[in-house]
Amino acid sequence: MFRGEQAEMSGSEILSTLLGSEVRGDLLVLFHRNPGLIDTVDGVARRIGRTTVAVISEVRELLELGVLRQKRIGAFEVVSLDRAKDRELLESVANHLKTVRISGEK
Amino acid sequence: MRVRDSSWTSPRGNVESVPRPLSSDQRFAAENAFSSVLVSTVREAVGDALGRNVLEILTSKGLLDASNDSKEFDSKLQSLFGNGAAVLERIVVKDLNRKLGIPYDSEASFDYEKSLETAKEVCFVESRLK
Numbered sequence: 001m002f003r004g005e006q007a008e009m010s011g012s013e014i015l016s017t018l019l020g021s022e023v024r025g026d027l028l029v030l031f032h033r034n035p036g037l038i039d040t041v042d043g044v045a046r047r048i049g050r051t052t053v054a055v056i057s058e059v060r061e062l063l064e065l066g067v068l069r070q071k072r073i074g075a076f077e078v079v080s081l082d083r084a085k086d087r088e089l090l091e092s093v094a095n096h097l098k099t100v101r102i103s104g105e106k
Numbered sequence: 107m108r109v110r111d112s113s114w115t116s117p118r119g120n121v122e123s124v125p126r127p128l129s130s131d132q133r134f135a136a137e138n139a140f141s142s143v144l145v146s147t148v149r150e151a152v153g154d155a156l157g158r159n160v161l162e163i164l165t166s167k168g169l170l171d172a173s174n175d176s177k178e179f180d181s182k183l184q185s186l187f188g189n190g191a192a193v194l195e196r197i198v199v200k201d202l203n204r205k206l207g208i209p210y211d212s213e214a215s216f217d218y219e220k221s222l223e224t225a226k227e228v229c230f231v232e233s234r235l236k
Binding site for chain 2: 015016018019020021022024025026028029032033049086087090091093094097098100101102
């Protein structure tokens, strides 16, 4: 259902995708607080207090970005954090933010 | 039947007796307590969403210095994250509300400043009841 593909993106684009919706923000927090979490999309939705319908497209965005990866365990498709890719993406975001001037910054 | 002299409905929806007003020392302590909870919540929310490196960069840029001034914090977040600022603010408020026992409704319209005022009010009321 999902594919973990990602064209070369700038730090700014990665940031926009990561914080593209409240649900995506909740997913990031969930997986960063529980980096070993492996669960179905239904289970992930329950964990953040949302419906599967509300979460499925957001999970897909994170799979396409590469933050999450998907695999089959028995009869279940499960998702988990791709720690190496996540680190790489957040590093790009950090490098981008270094160049952005914050309002009021001297 | 005896009727209470006065009552108020707390942000948690409970009707409680009107708490005593705070002395200036208590108010100062409550302000500090709220400030401390808010700063730690902002740190956790940003760190958990975007990682420690990003948190360190934002700290070096003075973002966390503005945590207590919701307007300034909002403006700084907007300049860094654009539309993503609202997502980070919601994460902060959700965590803050959880810590203070305030219900959070993700379907309701969102106002960062008002949400912080409500949280601060709860912090102050809890100080009065102690």
